[in-house]
Amino acid sequence: MAPESVGPMATCHVVAMPSAGRGHINPMMNLCKLLASRSHHILVTFVVTEEWLGFIGSDPKPDNIRFRTIPNVLPSELVRAANMAAFIEATMTKMEEPFERILDRLETPATIIVADGLLSWAVEVGNRRNIPVASLWPIPASMYSLIYHFDLLVQNGHFPVDLSERGEERVEYIPGLSPIRLADLPTIFHVEDKQGLLKAFHMISKVPKSQYLLFSSIYELESPVVDALQLKFPIPIYSVGPLIPYFNLEHPTSHTIASQTDHDYLIWLDSQPQSSVLYVSMGSFLSVSSDQMEEIVAGLRDSGVRCLRVARDKASRSKEACGSSGMVVPWCDQLKVLCHSSVGGFWTHCGWNSTMEGVFAGVPFLTLPLLYDQTLISKFIVEDWKIGWKVKKNGEIDKLVTREEIAELVQTFMNLENPGRKEMMTRVREIREICRRAIEKGGSFESNIDAFVKDIFT
Structure with a gap:
């Protein structure tokens, strides 16, 4: 996994900004490790909250990945399950300014920002500074597509979902998605309160203004959905999954x-x-x-x-x-x-x-x-x-x-x-x-990650 030392020769500086949760930090870090292993000319600055640096700061990583921190978005992110609305609001409003201060202090200017899809403000930051942005969504491409095609659910009378009487009805009109029971739709569609959906719409509305859309999904498992989305998006979509630490298994410790x-x-x-x-x-x-x-x-x-x-x-x-x-x-x-x-x-x-x-x-x-x-x-x-x-x-x-x-x-x-x-x-x-097969040489992951690296180097 470890390439040669980067030093002053780095020609591509990736600034990664995950959302402050393990289900977001882990796939972002795994992506960054895989990017860093591609070339010793790739430098990664991984931005986390002070609390999360304490959790992951001592984990093994390639020499060309370094940490930078921003203040915690809540007094303790460990209690975010009990304060979900406040936590999401904080990630959308309190992280942008300290992140920009980090960009201002970088010795090597950022070549590209890889930002969690939940942090929609990162797209605006990149656009203001003329820095390309890759939006990483650590969820199934199908989940993204359901939110993107929410208007179809409304048109077909499937929102809000009434599980008591209609849970067995199937949605069969989302491009590329296999038929799905209303009861199996993500719970964000099951509630009358539309605040969660409105925030989700806001997040995905920024994606076309980014330069790349990344999913932590295995292409072969969701290819109809990814292909259908690509037909609607003017930017490249790359399935770069599985973003799990399989590479650590190659170097087991006793x-x-x-x-x-x-x-x-x-x-x-x-x-x-x-x-x-x-x-x-x-x-x-x-x-x-x-x-x-x-x-x-x-x-x-x-x-x-x-x-x-x-x-x-x-x-x-x-x-x-x-x-x-x-x-x-x-x-x-x-x-x-x-x-x-x-x-x-x-x-x-x-x-x-x-x-x-x-x-x-x-x-x-x-x-x-x-x-x-x-x-x-x-x-x-x-x-x-x-x-x-x-x-x-x-x-x-x-x-x-x-x-x-x-x-x-x-x-x-x-x-x-x-x-x-x-x-x-x-x-x-x-x-x-x-x-x-996806992670083998010539597989979909290898092909997509190499294509993405080629893009950010040009």
Whole structure:
């Protein structure tokens, strides 16, 4: 991954500005590492809040990536889930001025700004300063297209969505998108309050004024949607996914001699039978209700299935929360865990980055989406790609799933002799190969990232 030292020879200066959340910072950093590895003539300045520098500042990175900081947008970004509206408002109003001050102080002028799509003001900053902007959206291209084509939902009487009576109706008119139930539309379309949608419209309205549109998506998995969008956009669209740290797997470290605190879970996985462990992680941000979490914990314990679960709260991390056949940790190297031979399934909230990691690793999914694009991604996994099962049945979005239902589902899902699982695993391997081919030499990711680098050098 590490190119030669940049020094004064850098001829292309990429200034990266992610939104202040792990689901945005991680794909942006992975993109920057991949760009930096392309040439020692690429210098990357990665701009984060002071708080996030504390989280990621010591992580390994190429020599031609450096950090710059801006003040925190909220007193603590860790509480953004409870203050989502305030957090989004802060990212849209409080980051622009300090970012411009960084641009003013750069020793090497910026060649291009790569900005998170949520930070629409970055496009205006680039236009004022005559700096090209690439808008990176760490979401499915299909999610972007649904917002872009919102007028079609209105014209067809599908907004606001009435899930109580019309949830099973299907939207079949979004260019390139496979038919989707109203109940599986992103939750931003399920509410009467239009403030979230108005902000989303504002964000995507700035994209045509940028010079490039980037999606952290594997082209082959969303090619009809990407191609349909490209017909409507005057700027190049590049699918540069999966933006996951697969390149770190090429240089493994021996966890047997590493920190015991960091790698207890890997040692535990080494001692488990092949494909016997269900990995459970519902993201670092949102969470299910406390009642539902209680049922999940009890159901996993009662199933008797080996389980590695990531839990943030101390109560959920107690030994009693996983039983004798499991392990609970506050954090883990997720991609390394998913690629471990003992892991046979992934219970996920359907975050896009987590989904791409599961696809890369080639594991089947149990899906329990919470908000935003996660319902759409669950639909991809279960209906389109056929590599997973839903924890909640169709039409039961608000229903509590009981511990008995969870225990039975998990036992069936992790039964390697189950015919349904065997059929699903055939598709899992097919989708994994699509992902692996994309990042091979000559694959869609390699072709797109090289084309993007060529563009920014000219």
